Amino acid sequence: MHLGENPYQDSGVLEPLQHLRSFLAVARSGSVARAAELVFKAASAVTRSVGELEEALGTPLFERRPRGMLLNAYGEAVQLRAERIESEVSLVLDELGCSRSQRNSLASLLFSGHKLHLLISMAEQRNVTAVAARLGISQAGASMALKRFETALSAPLFQRMQQGLLPTDAAARLLVHAKLIAAELRHMQSDLAAIAGSLAGHVTVGALPLGRTLIVPAGIAAAVGRHPRLRVSTVESPYEVLLAGLRSGDIDFIFGALRADRDTQGLLLEPLFEDRLGILARAGHPLAARARIPLADLLDEQWVLPRPDAPGRRLVDASFSELGLAPPQASVETGDLAILRSLLFSSDMLTAISPHQLCFELEAGKLVELPVELGQTVRQIGITTRAHAQLSPATEAVLAAIRHQVNQLPALSSQTPGDAFEA
Incomplete structure (x- = not known):
């Protein structure tokens, strides 16, 4: 799999996004009436939004009581992811230096699954016609949606070049957080499945050369064999490409030689063994x-x-x-x-x-x-994750299987085991 091939973006995983602000208002206030005041909507609209969210996720999120709405276990899991999404939206608005009016307009767009999908697809395809065809909308509709982002930001997101759309710096910043939002929604599905008693969800593994022969394939096979509802994709690219995918949420973790000499800010390095x-x-x-x-x-x-x-x-x-x-x-x-x-x-x-x-x-x-x-040819091999990521149960299951495979590695010699043949 190559970066940009994100199946979860086409599967309806982004659909709950538009309902999360109403959900959070109800979760925090414990009341539809008070939530309606917080989000400036009619109480009937808030009730409908929460109901559609529960339908999209396939489970009730609240216990309805005469005195209000109380989160159940599923609702608590959704609240954790929703608050992380809210934080990502706030972070990118701060990074872009948005005014109050810009913040309101851009936040509304970022809390729209369809608009978020379009933004990510536009950055990946760099062609309005291709994106429109992929999303099943008209070219004029795709262009209009992109224009709404640019109007809200008061700045262009793409330069129109002969070879296609070239993202501006503002678009690059926005895209990182947009993908992290999409990743949180993807993990939300895995969280709910785990509460229901099964492991499910999509995991994307960044595989550096050493792990591709034995460790990563064996770990994936063991995890999928134990949990048939797991879906796993691997990305085989140079380290710099994998790292960019990890930071944006396209990749859940990287397995291979650890780069302690590189910029590790925001990363967690877990050494598993030494190779030679x-x-x-x-x-x-x-x-x-x-x-x-x-x-x-x-x-x-x-x-x-x-x-x-x-x-x-x-x-x-x-x-x-x-x-x-x-x-x-x-x-x-x-x-x-x-x-x-x-x-x-x-x-x-x-x-x-x-x-x-x-x-x-x-x-x-x-x-x-x-x-x-x-x-001296010794190098540490292990797992790299984002420092503040809330890993999904599905990701944890694949990681556990890979750690187990590392423990089963045969000794190659009496020397201390380095991953040398890095692409």
Whole structure:
């Protein structure tokens, strides 16, 4: 799955959004009449809005009593997510420096599921015609809805370029919070299912290369096998792309090498194990029969390595430099494991990679790890989440399964296990 492919945005998950302000007013005041005063609506409109919210979510949220409305367990879960959505709306209005009138107008748009869906789709498709077709509305209707956002903000959200719509800085800021709102609504469904006694919902996993071979697939299979109503998507992209998705709520967590040296503000890093580099070659490689190979003897070999800007390539270079050697020159640079496998199988090329990433080929005897002493190649592998995220029960179930898989990892050697082959 690629970022931008967000199935929950097309599934009606955003439908409850328009009713949340009425719901919060009733939840906080305990009365439809008092709530109507707070949101400047007729009591009948508030009652209808709460009823439509309960219908959309498939469960009552209040106990109706003569003296007022009392939240039940489902209502309390919805209130938690609704208040987080309210906070996201307030944060983006503050960031954009909105006046009081702008705040009211823009907040109303952000609390509309249809308008929010259109905004997110417009930023992803960057084409009014494509968005209109996707949402089943006219092109004029899509343009009018976009114009309402721009009028409320008193600023353009997109620059009309020949290649399509280019988001402005204001649109980029608005989009991050819009996606976080959508994520809260997605998690709301999982919260309610858990209260009902089953785990359901959609989880999106950002998978860096090390986890793609064994850990993430095995964890997902175990979680889905135990909870059949779970739906899981994986996103395979460079770290920077995954991180942007994590911060905007498109991704629930990232599994792979932890980047403690990067900007970790607003992130939680959970180390799970340490991994190491190994030098791998095909079975039957001329060097495979040697009992010990000095690293210097490999400088003239042909190498297939990650691209120069990849963290794994920097780790390879640092390992050679630590031993006073010039880094190897790559004959082939790639971040694709399928290409790497084929090159190793069909040539005498070498690679430097975590043995975990090619564990099946090693176990099958198709590849071998050469007896080479490297410099320091240890890296921490684990889970990255947003610091203030309220993870859904569905996400927690997938995380628990992945942690269990990590505990089952076979020892690769007596050395301390590094995820080197990062795309």
